[in-house]
Amino acid sequence: KQEVTQIPAALSVPEGENLVLNCSFTDSAIYNLQWFRQDPGKGLTSLLLIQSSQREQTSGRLNASLDKSSGRSTLYIAASQPGDSATYLCAVTIQGAQKLVFGQGTRLTINP
Amino acid sequence: DAGITQSPRHKVTETGTPVTLRCHQTENHRYMYWYRQDPGHGLRLIHYSYGVKDTDKGEVSDGYSVSRSKTEDFLLTLESATSSQTSVYFCAISVGNLANGEQFFGPGTRLTVL
Numbered sequence: 065k066q067e068v069t070q071i072p073a074a075l076s077v078p079e080g081e082n083l084v085l086n087c088s089f090t091d092s093a094i095y096n097l098q099w100f101r102q103d104p105g106k107g108l109t110s111l112l113l114i115q116s117s118q119r120e121q122t123s124g125r126l127n128a129s130l131d132k133s134s135g136r137s138t139l140y141i142a143a144s145q146p147g148d149s150a151t152y153l154c155a156v157t158i159q160g161a162q163k164l165v166f167g168q169g170t171r172l173t174i175n176p
Numbered sequence: 177d178a179g180i181t182q183s184p185r186h187k188v189t190e191t192g193t194p195v196t197l198r199c200h201q202t203e204n205h206r207y208m209y210w211y212r213q214d215p216g217h218g219l220r221l222i223h224y225s226y227g228v229k230d231t232d233k234g235e236v237s238d239g240y241s242v243s244r245s246k247t248e249d250f251l252l253t254l255e256s257a258t259s260s261q262t263s264v265y266f267c268a269i270s271v272g273n274l275a276n277g278e279q280f281f282g283p284g285t286r287l288t289v290l
Contacts, residue, residue: 095276096276098278098279100281106283106284107282107284108219108266108281109281110278110279110280110281153218153219155219155279157275157276162207162224162232162275163209163221163224163234163235164221166218166219167218168218
């Protein structure tokens with residue numbers, strides 16, 4: 065059974081710092097990995113999708129990497145801002161199954 | 177937001193009553209999903225659809241049924257609501273008519289079962 069883990073559960077950093085969020089998964093047989101952002105009381109916003117054949121994807125200040133063989137992904141946020149405060153979720157699409165498996169998320173707080 | 181709306185956005189109901197939640201999309205995506213989000217459990221798949229009248233169960237499907245009579249609408253029904261079904265329900269679509277495409281989520285429905 066695929067399990068997705070995100071550590072730490074919460075992270076607080078001062079504004080302007082670069083930071084890395086971690087995601088690990090137990091089964092390397094995935095189609096892709098997706099990073100989401102969720103603001104309190106809101107839905108999920110897709111940030112980046114990495115296909116299993118790719119190593120990284122970039123969007124603005126965000127860079128996501130994927131090492132399928134070791135079961136790890138990272139989300140790098142450059143020059144963090146208070147508006148980046150949210151919960152960040154990673155999820156993998158399992159090969160042969162029609163669904164995403166989610167991690168529990170990392171709650172990120174950027175302090176002005 | 178991939179043109180996804182959910183209704184109602186909030187609902188309070190009593191144990192034992194049937195409840196139907198609606199997900200509507202405007203872009204003719206083939207795949208649609210219903211998830212629930214609970215503290216300590218994260219997001220879990222309830223049911224999904226891969227076309228009109230084509231649906232299948234997810235990991236937490238007991239007590240729920242779904243229907244998809246039109247491409248744009250995916251309905252989730254709680255046949256007899258229980259307090260354990262108090263949750264936030266999210267609808268999602270997968271773009272590109274792919275099961276493994278990028279998923280986009282609706283704004284959610286907060287359901288309280290008293």
